[in-house]
Amino acid sequence: MMIWGLNVVAVKYLVEHFPPVMMQSLRIGIAGLCAISILYFLKDLRKLTKREWGLTALAAFFGQIGHHSMLAIGLVETTASKASLILGLIPLTTAIFAMIFLGDRLTKLRFTGILSGFTGVTFVVLNPAEGVAGISQGDMYIFIAMVSQVISFIIIKVATKTLSSRQLTGIMLLIGSAGLFLLSFFFEPGSLGKMSNTNQTVWIVFFSSAVIATGLGHIMYNAAIQKIGAGQTAVFNNFIPLFALIGSFFLLGEPIYLSQLIGFLFIVCGVLLGTGYIEQIWIDRKRKKTRANPVENTYYD
Incomplete structure (x- = not known):
C-alpha cells in the first residue's frame, strides 16, 4: 500500500513529462516482462486453459487497460x-x-458505511468556493479508473481459483501493455517519438514505478487476494490515500486542504463499515464470548 500510494505521486510526475497513455503502456510492459522473467526462472509458468485465458484477458481489460489509461489521463x-x-x-x-453480483447482505451498518464513503468523496472533489463547478473532468476519469479496478479484482478472485496469482499478474501486465500501446495511437498520435525525455530523474522515477510499483506491487497484491480474498485485501487500500497525501505534499508540493482530510476520515469510516469489517469483528467477539460462557449466555439469550 505504501508503494502504491507513492506510485500515484510518481504517475502524476510522469504525466507531466510524457504522453500519459503511451507512458503507461511502456511502464506496464516493462513491469510485465520483469514479472514473467522472474516466474520463468522460478519455473512458475504453465499452459493456460481457454477459460483461464478468457478470465485473464478480461481482468487485463479492466485492471490494466481501463484503469491505467483513465488514471493517467485523469492525473x-x-x-x-x-x-x-x-x-x-x-x-x-x-x-x-459483491452485494449486487455475489449476493452479499446489505445491513444497516453497511448502508451507513456506503453513505459515509461517498460523503467523503463529496468533500474531496467539491471546492467550497466553486461547488459542483469545481469537479474537474480529471476527477471523473479517476472515478472511472477506480470502478474499472474493482471489476478486475472480482475477476481476479475467480481466476485465481485455478491459476497462480503470479502468472496471472505477469500475463495481465503484458496484455494490458499491448492494449494501451494500441490505444495511444488513437488518443496520442506520434506519442512514441515524445518518449525521448533526457532528464535522468524522470527515467529513474519511470523505471522504479514500472518494476517496483507495477510489477512487484501487483504480484504481492494479487497473491494477497488469492490467500485472504478480494474483500479483506481491499480493506488495506485505506492506506493508499494516506501515503499518497503525504507523498504529494512533500514531493510535489501539493497543498492539503481541511476538506480533503475530512473527506479522508469519512471514506475510511465508510470502508470499515461498508465492507462489513467492523460488523465482522463484532460478530467474532460475540461468538468468542458465547464459547467462553455458554451457560451464562444461554440464560440471558
Missing part, C-alpha cells in the same frame, strides 16, 4: 492528492459490487 487534469482519495473508494465499491 493530467487533477491532483495526485484528489486522485488518491477517490481511489480510496475501491474497498467500498468492491463491497457494493
Whole structure:
C-alpha cells in the first residue's frame, strides 16, 4: 500500500513529462516482462486453459487497460492528492459490487458505511468556493479508473481459483501493455517519438514505478487476494490515500486542504463499515464470548 500510494505521486510526475497513455503502456510492459522473467526462472509458468485465458484477458481489460489509461489521463487534469482519495473508494465499491453480483447482505451498518464513503468523496472533489463547478473532468476519469479496478479484482478472485496469482499478474501486465500501446495511437498520435525525455530523474522515477510499483506491487497484491480474498485485501487500500497525501505534499508540493482530510476520515469510516469489517469483528467477539460462557449466555439469550 505504501508503494502504491507513492506510485500515484510518481504517475502524476510522469504525466507531466510524457504522453500519459503511451507512458503507461511502456511502464506496464516493462513491469510485465520483469514479472514473467522472474516466474520463468522460478519455473512458475504453465499452459493456460481457454477459460483461464478468457478470465485473464478480461481482468487485463479492466485492471490494466481501463484503469491505467483513465488514471493517467485523469492525473493530467487533477491532483495526485484528489486522485488518491477517490481511489480510496475501491474497498467500498468492491463491497457494493459483491452485494449486487455475489449476493452479499446489505445491513444497516453497511448502508451507513456506503453513505459515509461517498460523503467523503463529496468533500474531496467539491471546492467550497466553486461547488459542483469545481469537479474537474480529471476527477471523473479517476472515478472511472477506480470502478474499472474493482471489476478486475472480482475477476481476479475467480481466476485465481485455478491459476497462480503470479502468472496471472505477469500475463495481465503484458496484455494490458499491448492494449494501451494500441490505444495511444488513437488518443496520442506520434506519442512514441515524445518518449525521448533526457532528464535522468524522470527515467529513474519511470523505471522504479514500472518494476517496483507495477510489477512487484501487483504480484504481492494479487497473491494477497488469492490467500485472504478480494474483500479483506481491499480493506488495506485505506492506506493508499494516506501515503499518497503525504507523498504529494512533500514531493510535489501539493497543498492539503481541511476538506480533503475530512473527506479522508469519512471514506475510511465508510470502508470499515461498508465492507462489513467492523460488523465482522463484532460478530467474532460475540461468538468468542458465547464459547467462553455458554451457560451464562444461554440464560440471558
